[in-house]
Amino acid sequence: NAGVTQTPKFQVLKTGQSMTLQCAQDMNHEYMSWYRQDPGMGLRLIHYSVGAGITDQGEVPNGYNVSRSTTEDFPLRLLSAAPSQTSVYFCASSLAPEASGNTIYFGEGSWLTVV
Amino acid sequence: GENVEQHPSTLSVQEGDSAVIKCTYSDSASNYFPWYKQELGKRPQLIIDIRSNVGEKKDQRIAVTLNKTAKHFSLHITETQPEDSAVYFCAASSGGGADGLTFGKGTHLIIQP
Numbered sequence: 014n015a016g017v018t019q020t021p022k023f024q025v026l027k028t029g030q031s032m033t034l035q036c037a038q039d040m041n042h043e044y045m046s047w048y049r050q051d052p053g054m055g056l057r058l059i060h061y062s063v064g065a066g067i068t069d070q071g072e073v074p075n076g077y078n079v080s081r082s083t084t085e086d087f088p089l090r091l092l093s094a095a096p097s098q099t100s101v102y103f104c105a106s107s108l109a110p111e112a113s114g115n116t117i118y119f120g121e122g123s124w125l126t127v128v
Numbered sequence: 129g130e131n132v133e134q135h136p137s138t139l140s141v142q143e144g145d146s147a148v149i150k151c152t153y154s155d156s157a158s159n160y161f162p163w164y165k166q167e168l169g170k171r172p173q174l175i176i177d178i179r180s181n182v183g184e185k186k187d188q189r190i191a192v193t194l195n196k197t198a199k200h201f202s203l204h205i206t207e208t209q210p211e212d213s214a215v216y217f218c219a220a221s222s223g224g225g226a227d228g229l230t231f232g233k234g235t236h237l238i239i240q241p
Contacts, residue, residue, distance in 0.1 A: 046228050053229030055134075055217050056172065063227055071228050072129065103171060110160075110223055117162070117229070119171040 019104050019120035026094040026127045034089040034123050036039040036104035042118075043109045046112045049073065049100040050122075056103060062087055063109075091115050101125070129154040131198045134232025142240050145210055149235045150221045152200040153216035156218040161194060161230070166215045175216075176203070205237075226239050 020035045040044065048071075058071030064083040067118035072120040076098060078090040087106075091098060131154040141147045153161075159180040164172035178185045178192045178201065183190050189208075194201040205212055215236050219229040 039237070044227065053233065055132075055219070055233050056229070058228040059194070062230045072230070110227075115160075116174055116177075119173075121171050 017104055017106050017120035018117050019102075021045045021122050021123060022121065023124045023125070026091070026125065028094060028096060028127060030094050032094065034087065034091075034102055034104075034125070036087045036120060037085050038087075038104075038106040038118070039085065040106065040118070041084065042106035043084070045081065045104065046071070046085070046104045047077070047079065047089045049098075050103060050104045051100050059089065059102075082101065089113050091125075094125045099125060130158060130220055130222065130230040132218060132230050132232045134235060136235060137233065138236045138238070140238040140240055141208055143208055143210060145206045145208055147203075147212070149203045149218070149237070150217055151202070151220075152198075152234050153220040153230075154199065154228060155220070155222055156196075156199065157222040159194070160220050160221045162191060163190075163203050164217045164219065164231075166239050167216065167232075172217060175191060177214055192238060208237075208239050210239050227238075 017038045043064050046055035049122040052054045057073050060079040062068045068079050103122045107117040134151045139221045162177035165175045168170045176190050178179050189206045191204040217234045218232045221229045
């Protein structure tokens with residue numbers, strides 16, 4: 014049981030490049046989400062998904078795309094990287110809210126620098 | 129949308145003393161309030177959470193209180209220890225936490241030996 018796995022852990026991109034941050038969970042969780050964390054800030058929600066085939070926008074969705082083709086995977090795509098997207102990205106997952114013990118599990122984070 | 133304010137941004141206490149961190153939220157529909165501890169370079173770790181049908185919850189040295197009328201909740205750490213030094217974040221959600229959390233900006237807790 015690996016929990017929530019994010020790759021890559023570190024990445025440097027040039028402005029205008031595109032890339033995908035991968036997130037996978039092996040806990041059969043319905044709900045998955047992506048956050049970004051900037052220095053001195055709390056985490057801010059980018060996109061979330063309540064199940065396979067369903068995604069929705071969070072607080073800061075611009076410049077990012079997501080898809081949820083399987084329960085296990087929730088990749089985050091940067092379409093055309095900008096320096097403002099330099100941040101630490103965290104993926105998270107949890108059971109449906111009706112379930113007991115609804116703990117949200119975070120991945121270890123992906124450090125992204127856009128130059 | 130939801131807005132969460134957290135105070136103070138930095139808190140320094142003597143080892144063995146108590147620490148209190150306070151948060152307010154704006155959305156009266158919010159019903160789930162977790163607290164996370166984050167050490168430098170690490171992922172946030174859930175330390176305690178409370179749902180809106182409960183006013184207080186305790187787990188050893190950590191307790192959380194919730195005042196739904198005033199829309200604020202607080203984290204209380206007693207008998208602080210050096211390993212309690214970290215950044216603490218409060219958060220709120222109206223979907224039980226599963227459709228996204230709104231975080232406060234964090235409190236850097238420093239335990240002075």
